[in-house]
Amino acid sequence: MNGKGELAVSRRGVIVGGTSAVALASLPASGQERAQAQPSASMPPAAMPVAFEVNGAPVELTLDTRTTLLDALREHLKLTGTKKGCDHGQCGACTVIVNGQRINSCLSLAVQHQGDTVKTIEGLGTPANLHPMQAAFIKHDGYQCGYCTPGQICSAVAVLDEIKAGVPSHAQDDITAKPRVTSDELRERMSGNICRCGAYSNIAEAILETAGAKA
Amino acid sequence: MKSFTYERAKTPAEAAGSVAKASGAKFLAGGTNLLDLMKLEIETPTHLVDVQDIGLDTIEKTKDGGLRIGALVTNTALASDQRIRRDYGVLSRAIVAGASGQLRNKATTAGNLLQRTRCPYFYDTNMACNKRQPGSGCAAIQGYSRQLGVIGTSDSCIATYPGDMAIALRVLDATIATVKPDGATRTIAMADFHRLPGDTPQFDTVLERGELITHVDLPRPIGGQHVYRKVRDRASYAFALVSVAAVIQPDGKVRAAFGGMAPKPWRVEAGEAGLHEDPAAAMETIFSGARPTEDNAFKIPLAQRALASAVAQTRS
C-alpha cells in the first residue's frame, strides 16, 4: 500500500507525524540523523548550577543547559533505572514523578527543575522492600525484557493518584463524573507508556490488583 | 541540540522584554514541543526564557460570567477544573483526547496553542519544507499527504495545525490575551490567532516577536451538549486525522469546529446555521474551496461522519 513518496520520508519522520505505532527498534536512527544535521557555528556550551531533590536526597549539579532531566539522572547521578527509549516523548520509558506528577524526563531540561522533588524507580522501592506496584508487576509477569518497566511502574503509581484526585480521562462517558479504577480507564491512562514486548494485559492486571489492594 | 543560555523570568513583562532583547530568544513553558524540536535542530534558539515563575497559573471567574485561564495552567489542571468540566465540557474532552497523561501534566495552555505542525516533512530535516526553511519548497505537496490539510492550505504549505485543545477553544469563541515587550496588551479572537500559510508558512500565528500569551478567556457558558470526537489511527496517544468539537443545543442548533483539516481550527459560522437541518449541504458550505490531495480526500466525508456521530451521541 506504499503511496507515492512514502518511501522518501524517513521512518522516523512518519513516526513523529504520529500515525504509526511507536517502534523502539527504529529509534537509534535518530541519533545518527542528529549527528548529520548541518554543522554551523553555534555558541559555546553554557553551564549552569541546579539543585533539586532526588529520592529524598538533595543533589547539586553544574550542567550544560542542554542536559535533560533524564540525562542528569542517568549520566550524572548514575540512576540508570529510568530508561531512554525514544528521547522524544513518544514511549514513556523515561517517566519519573516530579512534585507528585508523572512527566517524561526526556522532554524536560534539568535546569527547569531547580528546587523540585524528583522520584525515580530507585526511590519507589528496593529489592528487599518492594513498592506494592513493583511486587504486583512481578506477580503478574508485567514485563518481558523489562526495558519499559521502570517507566510503566512510575506511571502506574501516579495514575492511581490521578484517579484518586479526580483527574478525568478520555475513557469516561461522563466527563463531570469522578473517575473509577476500571481496566478501560487504566488502559487509556497508561497509553503514554509503550511496551515493545506487548506485556500490556499483565501490566493492566498488576495495576488493577494494586488499586484493589489499596482501596 | 544547539547550545543556548537560560534564564527564569519573574514577571510577564520581564519575560516579554527578555525575549525581545536577545535575538534568537524563545519562551520556554512545559518544553514538551520546543525541546523535541530543539533536539532535532528544527528550532535553534540561542537563549531560553523560562516562564514557569511568572504566575499566570490559575483559572479565575471574570465579571461577565466567563473564565480567565492563565497561560501557565497545565493541560491536566485545565481539563480537571470542575467549572470547565461542567460548563465547557468540550474543552476538557478535547484536552484529555490529546497526548498522554505524562505530557498533559507538563504541557501548558499557551504552549499547547503554539505547538507546531506534525507534517512528517517538517520533522525530517533532509526534506524541503517552507515552514522550517522558508523558500526551500514543500516536499509534502507531491509527497505522502494522508495526514495533511484539505482546506486553507496554499501552494507553499499544506500542513495542519495538529492540536486538540484549540479546536474546542474555537468552538467556544475563546479569546487570547497577550502582552508585548513595550507593555501594550491586546486581545486576539481564536478565529484570528492561527494564520493561513499563504506564501509565508513559517509564521503559524499572528503573535509578534516577544509577544507573550498571558491568558485565554472563555465567554460565559453557552449550555448545550458538548462533544469532542477524535478519529485517529490508534485509540489513544495519537494525533487526529480528523476531529470535531461540537456543541449541540436543545433546539438542535449545532456549533462545530474541525481539527486535522486545516492550518487552523476550521469553523465556518455561515455554514453552521444549516447543520441541524441539512448537514450535507452545510458541510459543503463549510468545506467549500477545499483542495484535498489524492491521499487525504477521505478526510472530508470522514469529517461529516465524525460530526454526524457526535450529534447522534447527544440524541441517544
Ligand SMILES: Cc1cc2nc3c(=O)[nH]c(=O)nc-3n(C[C@H](O)[C@H](O)[C@H](O)COP(=O)(O)OP(=O)(O)OC[C@H]3O[C@@H](n4cnc5c(N)ncnc54)[C@H](O)[C@@H]3O)c2cc1C
Ligand atoms: C508524543 C507526543 C504526542 C502528542 N500528542 C498530542 C495530541 O494528540 N494532541 C495535542 O493537542 N497535542 C499533542 N502533543 C503536543 C503537546 O500538546 C504539546 O507539546 C504541548 O501542549 C506544548 O505545551 P508546552 O507548555 O510544553 O509548550 P513548550 O514546548 O514549552 O512551548 C511551545 C511553544 O510555545 C511558546 N510559548 C510557550 N508559552 C508561551 C507564552 N506564554 N507566550 C508565548 N509563547 C509561548 C514557546 O516559545 C514554544 O515556541 C503531543 C506531544 C508529543 C511529544
Ligand code: SF4
Ligand atoms: S506541508 Fe508545510 S510543513 Fe509540510 S513540508 Fe510542506 S511546507 Fe513544510
Ligand code: FES
Ligand atoms: S524516552 Fe521515550 S518518552 Fe522519554
Ligand code: FES
Ligand atoms: S518493552 Fe519489553 S517489557 Fe515492555
